[in-house]
Amino acid sequence: ILVQYLDWLQRAMGGDLGKSYYFRTDVSALxxxxxxxxxxxxxxxxxxxxxxxVPLGVAAAIRPNSLIDRLALFLSVMGQALPSFWFALMLIVFLSVNLRILPTSGSDTWLHFVMPTIVLGYYAAPAIMRLTRTGMLEVLSTDYIRTARAKGLRPWVVLFKHALRNAIIPVVSLAAVQFGFMLGGSIVVETIFALHGAGFLAWESITRNDLPTVQGLILVFSLFYIVLTFFADLLNAWLDPRIRIS
Structure with missing residues (x-):
């Protein structure tokens, strides 16, 4: 098994991920x-x-313990508590079956991506919102923000140019991580909405014991995750001059 894996890894480095057992085609092309x-x-x-x-987290940080802050906390808890498959089914029942304004499956037009986007995005939003709120609260209590306000700068300049730019740095890293999770977590969403993407391909390959395709998908998703993390670090270095790459 080890020899087979090393042989596959050597061929994968050259772009050859093998041939699919089920689809009878090259895994790379598939x-x-x-x-x-x-x-x-x-x-x-x-x-x-x-x-x-991000706007919800900023608004919650500006007015802590207010109605908007409590609303943001409620949406955050609901976003983490609701299973993605249940939320997807409820959207289908409400928007497709009852209101008949969105299609239930396929990927032909942009309308087919509306409900899957809401499901995946709503699941990732709570963590980003909480981190934005926490970062803004910390930055707004620092000395340089007090100095900027004492100099008479406009509130929106203090908020967006000085506070948000520093508070957004960890959010960039988290967004990159969440994007990587979305690529792997798209299996459930793509299966429910019949989007013929890589996630749906992963489900098809797993259920049909198509090992070369599963291996290729795991490798591609892992590489995407590494690349996203790297570019997030570069973007953080650009946003914060204190971060240097030696």
């Missing part, structure tokens, strides 16, 4: 066909999560 759908879903979902969570 993953390449499906990966675009998963990447589109992941980008839409992380964008939705950031747009939803």
């Amino acid at each position: 993953i390449g066909e499906r990966l675009s759908t998963t990447m589109t879903l992941g980008v839409c979902a992380i964008t939705f999560a950031i747009v939803l969570s």
Whole structure:
């Protein structure tokens, strides 16, 4: 088994991931066909999560223990507590079966990505929102923020130019990690909504014992995770001059 694995790893470094037992085609070409759908879903979902969570976290930090803060906490708890498959089914019942405004399956138009984006994005948003709130609370209590306010700078300048830029640094790393989790966690969502992406391919391969395809998908997802983490570190270094790469 060890010799077989080392042989597969050597061929994988050259781009040869083997041949699928079930689909009877090269695993590299098969993953390449499906990966675009998963990447589109992941980008839409992380964008939705950031747009939803960062403003909510900033608003909660500006007015702690207020109604908006309690609402943010409630949404955060609900986002972590709701199983993604249950939330997906409830969206299908409400938006597709009852209201009939969104399609239930497929990936032909952008409408097919709306519900999967909401499910994946809402699951990632609570962690980003909590970290944004915590970071903003810490930054707003620092001396340089008090100095900026004492100099008479406008509130929005203090908030967005000085406070948010420093508070957003750990959020960038978390968003990269969450995006990596989305690529792996898209299996359930893509299966429910019949999106023929890499996640759906993983489910098909696992249920059909297609080992070369499963190995190839795990390798691709792992490489994406490593690359995302690396670029997140580079972006952090750009945002914070105190972070240097030697």
